[in-house]
Amino acid sequence: MIALFIGRFQPFHEGHLDAIKQIKADKIIIGIGSSQYKGTKDNPYSFVERKKIIETMLGKNNQYQIMAIPDIHNNLRWVQHVKKIVGNFDIVFTGNKLTEKLFKEKGYQVRKTKIKVKISGTAIRDEANRLFEYLQKTCYSYEDCLKIAPLTLEINQLKKKQNAIILAHSYQTPDIMYGVADYLGDSYSLSKIAKTSKAKKIIFCSVYFMGETAKILNPKKEVLVPTLAGCSLADSITPAQVRKLKKKYPGRPVVCYINTTAKVKAESDICCTSGNALKVINSLPQDEIIFLPDILMGKNLQKLTSKKIILWNGTCIVHEKFNAHSILQVKKQFPNAKILAHTECNPNIVDFADLAGSTNDLLNFVDKTESKDIMLITECGLSDRVRVEHPDKNIIGTCNLCPYMKKITLQDILIALKNPRKNQIVKLDKKIITKAKKSLDKMLLL
Helix, strand or coil: CEEEEEECCCCCCHHHHHHHHHCCCCEEEEEEECCCCCCECCECCCHHHHHHHHHHHHCCCCCEEEEEECCCCCHHHHHHHHHHHHCCCCEEEECCHHHHHHHHHCCCEEECCCCCCCCCHHHHHHHHHHHHHHHHHHCCCHHHHHHHHHHHHHHHHHHHHCCEEEEEECCCCHHHHHHCCCEEECHHHHHHHHHHCCCCEEEEECCHHHHHHHHHHCCCCEEECCCCCCCCCHHHCCHHHHHHHHHHCCCCCEEEECCCCHHHHHCCCEEECCCCHHHHHHHCCCCEEEEECEHHHHHHHHCCCCCEEEECCECCCCHHHCCHHHHHHHHHHCCCCEEEEECCCCHHHHCCCCEEECHHHHHHHHHHCCCCEEEEECEHHHHHHHHHHCCCCEECCCCECCCCHHHCCHHHHHHHHHCCCHHHECCCCHHHHHHHHHHHHHHHHC
């Protein structure tokens, strides 16, 4: 049996692919009808481009034949026109009502496939336009946006249906931040949102420990992290090592940076963020405290407090790599540029920065400053955010990518919503939740 599957396919997407897989035939002719050339908003793809997309999605398979069927704008002769191009066929599959009517009038059997992926070509083009408005500022082309539009559409549909929210750290890629995220921020601000949200499900686009923090604050909610990604800081210390520190320095309270695992938080007295670390340290009555795991942030804090800080040798793989000499060389070329550094950077960088602070601190500075030239000494995702949200600013210098944060893709998020893998679901022992929550609650209360 030969089946004709005919449509405009502007563009060809997962819904079309699913429909083809439902067709039982010896041969399937995929007829790309109408609008063969670019030129209008509704027809961004040429026949050659659509054919290439279909071949990429189907893979090599002799069962399929892709053919162009240009429109002759004559309903009476149209079926005959198609038959002349295609040859013989036994059954027609189409989603177009007019096409269905014309074939039935000529005695052809016309069937419909079940619509499992409820996304239309028009919806994809509209979504691509929405995405392009944001992503063009970070070097995405319109064609790039068309490719990811089916994914962002499906993700956004599913999250609404499931009463889920998507939280994205500012180090995520732009397609995630502006394609599907409901909230953007650093680990602290997103954790607070997770705590107050009425959503039943939380998708945390971040490294794993951040998903753990959301789970600690929302033990009854389902929390998922799309990809099992570690963190050089969080992985630099274990609960056993914290216990050894406490034994070595009895009576000293343990302040743990939020970039730690749930088990490390459970061994600590109070948690802190890069934005409130100094306030947390100064609030404690003891003159000596243990601060972990970031040694560089600890050194920066030591300059700001009279308390003695006992440090642990952990570092952020992103911020430890910045070089003060290179930054100053760029500064010579842009003398009016404001240098904004994360406090996870080396003290010799923080010392000459115009501002040193958390991710949100840096963004708030950009919001308020009149300076056009900005040098962000942090992860590249923040530069993407500034380019999108402050197109009047000129980002100069360089940034470093976080290999952990950048592991997450739109496809991972879709899987987490449709059929989550076991390692995407954040699960914590109740005792760990109870103990870790105490350190977080103390911080939140403060």
